[in-house]
Amino acid sequence: MRPLAPRITGAGFWLRDARAPACLMEAPPGPADREGLLRFDLRVEDGRIMALAPLGSAPEDAPSLEGGQLWPGFVDAHTHLDKGQIWARAPNPTGDFAGAVSSVMADRAAHWAEAEMEARADFALRAAFAHGTTAIRTHLDSYLPLARMSWPLFTRLRDAWAGRIALQLCSIAPLERFDGAEGQALADIVAESGGVLGMVTRLTGDFATPLPADFLPRLDRFFALAEARGLDLDLHVDESGETGARALREIAATALRRRFKGRIQVGHCCALTLQPEAHQRETLALMAEARLRVVVLPMCNMYLQDRVPCRTPRWRGVTLVQEMRAAGIPVSLASDNTRDGFHAYGDLDMMEVYREATRILHLDHPFGAWPRAVTAAPAEAMGIEAGRLRVGAPADLVLFSARHMTELLARPQADRIVLRGGRVSDATLPDWRELDRWVTPAGVTPGRG
Known part of the structure; x- marks a missing residue:
């Protein structure tokens, strides 16, 4: 070639x-x-x-x-460019979800500053560009006061990359962070930056565990923040193997009850595969009626979910993509985390994502319309014209x-x-050595250890 x-x-x-x-x-x-x-x-x-x-x-x-x-060109509708490429200085020694949260939180507190975040994000964007990606949505850890630095930084990166990669910005923080004055301030930052409002649900327990009394009121408040500002939503939902993680159904029901007019993308939705079939069917029907779009992160979820020391995983950690497609729910595939505590690998190569997803999720025999999941479907979820031959x-x-x-x-x-x-394009993949000055642990010579 x-x-x-x-x-x-x-x-x-x-x-x-x-x-x-x-x-x-x-x-x-x-x-x-x-x-x-x-x-x-x-x-x-x-x-x-x-x-x-x-x-x-x-x-x-x-x-x-x-x-x-x-x-x-590819469209990658769920990434974390603010976290990416930190593995060298912040590995996840257990490889599980708790280890990922711990390692990234510690790294964020100790190292995240404007220059080093810009260097890591620009490295990732250059890799995606060389692989053939034309649009990316990145989630940004949105905590105060960090968000007052990171959102302007990524807004500048978005402008600098215009014409090469269309970059969309989305918040991520636990649902409870959107309570009170902090929630108002975060939603205002997102709106002023032309972003998408996002959060993460963290329900636990088994299927019989009641929803926390404050969950639905908080979910209503979150929707209200978006409605007041005309914002779309992009939510991390039920990313665990606990059957008590039943936020997905409630998000769809809330969107219908409130007649929410914006786009809603939900990501992960891992727990749905382990819940009773009657609940699965009800949830899928509500999702389809509420026009939810799903983004699936197969490489990251395979890496994190059902990880137990010295035991082979019994569960793939991915959601019901075949059933969602059959129910008329649009499904996208995306990179998610790259070389941080949530996923030690990845290079923002959407052909790798499609190749691995085909194997993990059996998106073949026939291949059908699954190529849309890394092109047209995420473009439609992002509300942009891309990902089609026309x-x-x-x-x-x-x-x-x-x-x-x-x-x-x-x-x-x-x-x-x-x-x-x-x-x-003459773009080439950036050399890992470019990151050494930013992510090499103290006392370690780059390339040794």
Whole structure:
């Protein structure tokens, strides 16, 4: 594929003999094969897609993908750029959720400052950009006084990255933090920054455990804060293996009761898989009626959930994506945490996310419309135009030498070609050594220990 890149030049050109998932095309120029792929030619002019044409439409001397796949740029709708890349100085020795919270809280108190947060976030954005991502939503730990520094910082990063990555900002703090004056102040910061209001639920116990008496009043107050400011919601929900974590149903019911008009994305929803089937069915029906969108974080949840020392995990920790899709609930996949206490790995590569999710969640046989989960579906959840192959859209494309889905998912696709505005991107992955000055523990020589 790399010899193809020098041939993609000029303000106008054809790309010949490409394959793409038909589910990503607004107007497929032909029938799809058994894997859901369509073979076609594509025309780019002045940085935009000007034609999706039947195979054979392009001139014979046009650059050919030789049947390789062509996708729109990726959309990553759930990340944590403020936490990312701290593993070297703040590892999670147990690898479980409690260890993650402890390690990140200690690191936040000791190290989070404007310059080092900017360096880590910029590193992550450059990695995502090189992999072919065009839009990201990041959650920001929103505690006072930290939020008064971090939100302006990420607003500046959002502006600096405009035209390369569309960056959305979302708060994350425990639901109780939105009580009283602090909740008003946090919601105001989000609104003034053009962000999304987010929080995390932390219900515990078994399925018979009553909801805390203050949970529903707090949830109502949280919705009211968003309604008063015209904010969308993005919530971390039931991220545990405790069947008493039943916030998901109550969020859907609250949205319906209040006739909430904004978008609502819910993430994780892990506990739902362990709850009684009757509760699952009721919850899914309410979610569909309330128009909730779900974002699933398979790599992070596999890493954290059901982790017990010296015991093989019995549970994958991911939610009911197949049942949600069947119920008409849009599902996205996302990176979540990268190289911090919540997930020791990851590089904001959405093809890695899609590849691993396919294996973990059985998003194959057939592959169906699941390619939308890393492109069009998260774009719709974020309320942006991206993630689709359509005439008039920016030619932000990712080209793969892989022709069939088994070829695409068998390798990391390190030889992909990324186009931005119709031009071959020269972006490369940043070197880990750039982070040494920020995350190397005191007394350790970079690269040793």
